[in-house]
Amino acid sequence: MKVALVGIGKIAVDQHVPAITNSPDWELAATVSRHGSVDGVEAFTDLGELLETRPEIRVISLCLPPVPRFAYAMQALQAGRHVMLEKPPGATLAECHALEAAAKAAGLTLYATWHSREADMVPAAKAWLADKVLKKLTVTWKEDVRRWHPGQDWIWEPGGLGVFDPGINALSIVTEILPHDIHVTDAVLEVPENRQTPIAAQIGFHHPQGADVSATFDWRQDGDQIWEIEAITDGGTLRLSGGGAQMEIDGQPSGEAAALDGEYPRLYDRMSALVQKGGSDVDLRPMTLVADAYTLGRRDTVAAFHEDG
Known part of the structure; x- marks a missing residue:
């Protein structure tokens, strides 16, 4: 095509x-x-x-x-x-x-499309969690905005999402792997004094089974980049890292560590299949969580952000 x-x-x-x-x-x-x-x-x-x-x-x-x-x-x-x-x-x-x-x-x-859902270990994490009772889930998504979004000023303007541009990747994984839907209960958005969108955010969620679910997003990360989701359940602890490329169960690796270069090819495979069968795929749950974080979130003004440091 x-x-x-x-x-x-x-x-x-x-x-x-x-x-x-x-x-x-x-x-x-x-x-x-x-x-x-x-x-x-x-x-x-x-x-x-x-x-x-x-x-x-x-x-x-x-x-x-x-x-x-x-x-x-x-x-x-x-x-x-x-x-x-x-x-x-x-x-x-x-x-x-x-x-x-x-x-x-x-x-x-x-x-x-939600490219992070196509990371190698996301389907395995979803399958593992399917019959577990979730007790606690913690999302930690911290990266350096200067490294990944150089010169992209639109990201700091209304509609650009700020730190939720990468944060929504984490939420796309969470909404895919959890057997039950969650919704936002509270949020704190840290907005640089010279920008319109947040550079960091902390979010709390309601889980229908009472699990403690939270997320921390930050664009000021020096050194190693952190893209992790940890789920503590009645059957053990699952940890996704590398944006969904690696998975551990109770500290033991599950499968081979994978690169993320398969995400976009899988998106185009999916698009091909949708066109051929005449279907659509419009899952808005990750975006709904972001919108609700903006609605409920308290804005805290923080130091100005400058591209050149």
């Missing part, structure tokens, strides 16, 4: 282009971007022009920041194209519901 990639930034170049190029199911047929391009691929600066001149491209994959994404997605759906959304699927939940309704009405595929 021919696919057009819209938004040629860091995530597109690092993840989407290799995943498409190495897939037997896909051909990168065009790009749309004001600033970026891919060697050997026809480049457009306007989505409308691509939709008009390349009707054989049936799938549009959007890698734009969240705020402008809705307009592009709706334009593609209204032109009869299937749409794949980078996480988070939009700037607001209402936007996502509108896109889902439009795709359903047109009989098109809409896929709200």
Whole structure:
């Protein structure tokens, strides 16, 4: 299938282009971007022009920041194209519901992707937790924003999510592996005095079986990056680390440690299957938790953040 990639930034170049190029199911047929391009691929600066001149491209994959994404997605759906959304699927939940309704009405595929769910050990963690009683779950997601999001000022503006841009990855795993849904009960959001979105957050959750569930997100991490989820149950303790690439049960490794380079290929495999069977996949639970954290969260002003330190 021919696919057009819209938004040629860091995530597109690092993840989407290799995943498409190495897939037997896909051909990168065009790009749309004001600033970026891919060697050997026809480049457009306007989505409308691509939709008009390349009707054989049936799938549009959007890698734009969240705020402008809705307009592009709706334009593609209204032109009869299937749409794949980078996480988070939009700037607001209402936007996502509108896109889902439009795709359903047109009989098109809409896929709200969560790449961290495709980490190697996430399915194994889900299977292990399925018959356990959860007592405590702790999420610790700490990374260096300068390392992973250099120069991406949009992330600090309204709709950019701030530390929830990586934090939503953790929540996408949690909502996938837990047998029961959780919801936010309290949150503290640490917002730099010169920014609009938080640089750190602490969140508490309600669990229907009474488990103690909490998350700590921080973008000021020096040294080793930490992406961990620990679940204490009646049957032992599970620990996911490396963003879901490694798993331990009671301190013992379970399976081989894996790299995260399989996440995006699996997303495109899933999109291929959805298009072929005429289905959609729009799970908004991770985004709902983030929205509720913003609604309930107390804002604490912290020191200014500057890209150059």
